[in-house]
Amino acid sequence: MSKSLQAIRGMNDILPEQTPAWRYLERTFADLLDGYGYSEIRLPILEFTELFARGIGEGTDVVDKEMYTFLDRNEESLTLRPEGTAGTVRAVLEHGMTGGGQVQKLWYAGPMFRYEKPQKGRYRQFHQIGVEVFNLAGPDIDAELIVLTWRLWKKLGLADSVTLQLNSLGSSEARATYRDALVAFLKERYDQLDEDSQRRLTTNPLRILDSKNETTQALLVGAPTLHDYLDEESRVHFEGLKARLDAAGIAYEINPKLVRGLDYYSRTVFEWVTTKLGSQGTVCAGGRYDGLVTQFGGKPTPGVGFAMGVERLVLLLETLGLVPAELARPADLYVCAFGEPAELAALTLAERLRDALPGVRLLVNAGAGSFKSQFKKADKSGAQFALIMGDDELAARVVGFKPLRGEGEQQNIAWDALPEHLAACLKQA
Ligand code: ATP
Ligand code: MG
Numbered sequence: 308m309s310k311s312l313q314a315i316r317g318m319n320d321i322l323p324e325q326t327p328a329w330r331y332l333e334r335t336f337a338d339l340l341d342g343y344g345y346s347e348i349r350l351p352i353l354e355f356t357e358l359f360a361r362g363i364g365e366g367t368d369v370v371d372k373e374m375y376t377f378l379d380r381n382e383e384s385l386t387l388r389p390e391g392t393a394g395t396v397r398a399v400l401e402h403g404m405t406g407g408g409q410v411q412k413l414w415y416a417g418p419m420f421r422y423e424k425p426q427k428g429r430y431r432q433f434h435q436i437g438v439e440v441f442n443l444a445g446p447d448i449d450a451e452l453i454v455l456t457w458r459l460w461k462k463l464g465l466a467d468s469v470t471l472q473l474n475s476l477g478s479s480e481a482r483a484t485y486r487d488a489l490v491a492f493l494k495e496r497y498d499q500l501d502e503d504s505q506r507r508l509t510t511n512p513l514r515i516l517d518s519k520n521e522t523t524q525a526l527l528v529g530a531p532t533l534h535d536y537l538d539e540e541s542r543v544h545f546e547g548l549k550a551r552l553d554a555a556g557i558a559y560e561i562n563p564k565l566v567r568g569l570d571y572y573s574r575t576v577f578e579w580v581t582t583k584l585g586s587q588g589t590v591c592a593g594g595r596y597d598g599l600v601t602q603f604g605g606k607p608t609p610g611v612g613f614a615m616g617v618e619r620l621v622l623l624l625e626t627l628g629l630v631p632a633e634l635a636r637p638a639d640l641y642v643c644a645f646g647e648p649a650e651l652a653a654l655t656l657a658e659r660l661r662d663a664l665p666g667v668r669l670l671v672n673a674g675a676g677s678f679k680s681q682f683k684k685a686d687k688s689g690a691q692f693a694l695i696m697g698d699d700e701l702a703a704r705v706v707g708f709k710p711l712r713g714e715g716e717q718q719n720i721a722w723d724a725l726p727e728h729l730a731a732c733l734k735q736a
Contacts, residue, residue, distance in 0.1 A: 317423070317431030319618075327634035328621045333416060335462055336436050336615075343455055345412040345438065350394040352418065356384040361602060362393030364570025366510035373421040375431075387420035391437045392571070392596065392612055399441060400605045411441040416617075428587025428619050437614035438593075441600070444609040446547035449575045449595060450555065452613055456579060456591055457557050463620075464629045469579045469590060471557065474565040475545040476573055477537045479598055485536035486512055492530050499526055516564040532563045541574050548575060571596040575611065581623055590623065591615040637689025638670040639733055641711070643681040645697040650675070653696045656706070656722070663726035667733070686711055691736045692729070712736070 314320060321329060337347070356376050363370050375387040388394055395413060399405045416436040423429055438455075440448055453471065460466045476482055490512050493500060500508070501520040508515065518524065537545070552559055559577075567576045576594035584590075593613020600608035624630050640660070644653035657671050670688055672681050685693040695707030695717070705719040708728070720728050 315431065317425035319430060319432070324635070325621070328624055328630040329617065331630060331634050332463070332617060332620055332624065333436065336414075336416075336459060339455065339459055339462065340414050340438070343412070343451070345414050348395060348398065348413045348415050349417070350388075350391070350398055350415060352388055352420075353385050354388055354394055354397065356386040358393050358397055359386050359389060362396065362571065362599065363390065367570050368514075369421060371510070373423055375420045375422060389419055389421045391415050391417070391419065391435055391614060392439060392599070392610075395437075395439045395612075396599055396603055396605075396610070400600065400603055405441045405600065405605070405608050408442050410443055411439075413440070414438045426587070428584055428616070428622060430618060434617035435614040436617060437612060439610060439612035441608055441610050443611070444597070446544050446551060446575070449544075449548050449611055450551035452593065452611060453552060453557060453577060454555050456613065456615075457555070460579070463624060464627070465581075465620075465623060468583055468623065468627065469581050471552075471559040472562040472565050472578045472580055473548075473552075473559045474533070474562050474576050475537060475541055476566065476576055476594070477533065477541040479573055481536050481538040481541060482513070482533070482573070485531065485533050488531045488536065489513070489515075493526070496526050499523075511570070513566045516566050527564070533566075534563055544574055567592065567594055571599040571602070573597050577613070579615075583626060584619060584623060587619060589616070590619045636668065638668040639690060639736075640667065640669045640692050640694055640729065641685035641688050641690035642669065642671045642694045643678075643685055643696070644672060645675075645678065645681075645695075649696040649698060649701050652701055653694075656694075656696070656725075660726060660729065664730060664733070667729075692732060708732075 356374070359374060360370055365371065369389045374389055376384060379385050395415065399411055404411050414437065417434065418432050419435050420432055422431060425431060438452060440452070457466070460469055477485070490508060493508055493512065493515065497505065497508070499522060500515070501518065501523050504515045504518050504520065504523050515523065516527065565576055565578060572594040574595040574597065577592070578589045579591040580588045581590055582588060591613055593611070595609070595611040597607070597609045599610055600606070642653050642657055644650040653671060657669055660667060660669060670690060672684060676684070682693070691710070691712055693709045693711055695709060700707055700719070703719070704722050706722065706725055707717050708720045709715070709717040
């Protein structure tokens with residue numbers, strides 16, 4: 308196939324054999340969030356470029372290197388959303404949803420776009436499920452977000468496969484003071500820094516802390532740490548969060564180098580990490596962004612949230628064999644019909660059975676076919692039972708009922724008795 312007729316690199320089709328795992332994850336999450344009183348918000352995939360440039364911040368990888376930006380027909384610069392927080396903040400401001408200190412507990416799910424080097428667990432169109440909470444400033448809500456993700460891991464069977472990393476970035480003033488100290492320290496060692504870190508020294512020095520370069524990491528051992536610069540209020544907030552996680556029995560590891568790639572975070576930042584996916588091991592990441600709303604011209608509004616990488620979580624569920632087989636369950640019943648009168652009757656019968664047996668999976672043979680070919684298809688479908696209709700059955704107002712798995716002879720069942728008979732047989736199967 309010519310290249311222009313193939314999918315764009317890093318943008319994947321999610322094929323029928325994968326969608327059950329996706330739906331499982333999405334549904335489990337949505338049900339869980341219902342239980343915490345969060346509401347779903349659905350946002351556009353395209354926004355003005357300015358929103359992300361201002362919200363995420365110049366000097367971040369996302370804004371400098373990873374955005375899909377283009378001019379539309381009106382010569383306006385638009386960008387495919389690389390994450391969900393900026394759009395959510397725009398929406399709550401635009402609709403006055405946070406005015407007067409109103410609390411908002413929101414979640415979203417959908418595709419995000421970043422121009423990155425595609426590899427396992429890292430794509431150009433990927434999907435996030437995220438949560439954003441507005442107008443709650445205390446550590447209790449930071450804790451709630453972590454508690455609810457913990458509940459999700461337990462529900463999915465992932466609790467033993469992920470660990471929580473935690474840090475506090477302090478207030479923006481504290482961070483600025485720390486940044487200066489870090490820059491002073493690293494400037495003296497400029498020549499030993501890797502190229503990326505040399506560049507970041509002027510653009511976004513905190514990001515040097517999570518550099519993957521070993522020499523740089525070795526240099527950082529003696530560097531000042533953020534915790535030495537934490538302001539008193541942030542320290543109290545962080546202690547409050549830790550006390551709540553302790554009370555909830557959630558283990559965490561303090562990682563002073565956890566700074567997160569986006570500019571808007573302050574105080575709490577956290578990541579859920581797995582060792583089972585290779586180097587793309589962060590499955591959920593988030594933190595507090597109390598300054599973001601004012602950056603967009605809103606009144607000071609505390610905010611906190613997280614986003615999970617759906618591809619990485621699905622990969623993890625598949626790797627660990629945790630997608631319930633039941634989800635990919637084949638049809639229960641396969642209807643074969645021979646001759647047009649029977650085909651027409653089969654159509655109505657199938658609809659009646661769908662009414663009578665909620666949740667039944669019923670496949671009707673499409674396109675006529677010989678007895679042999681229809682049975683072959685019925686068998687291949689994986690269905691438990693075949694229902695057979697021909698002229699004789701039609702005349703006698705019965706249906707041929709044939710178990711496709713294991714023992715059992717074909718028998719005729721009267722139309723009226725069929726729903727009850729099927730319900731009993733399906734229950735047994
Ligand atoms: P990373 O350090 O892996 O690049 P990030 O800090 O850029 O992650 P966030 O912006 O915090 O990631 O996004 C939250 C989550 O979304 C990540 O933890 C990850 O699970 C997922 N994610 C981010 N970028 C990608 C991508 N390109 N492909 C697949 N998943 C991604
Ligand atoms: Mg990234």
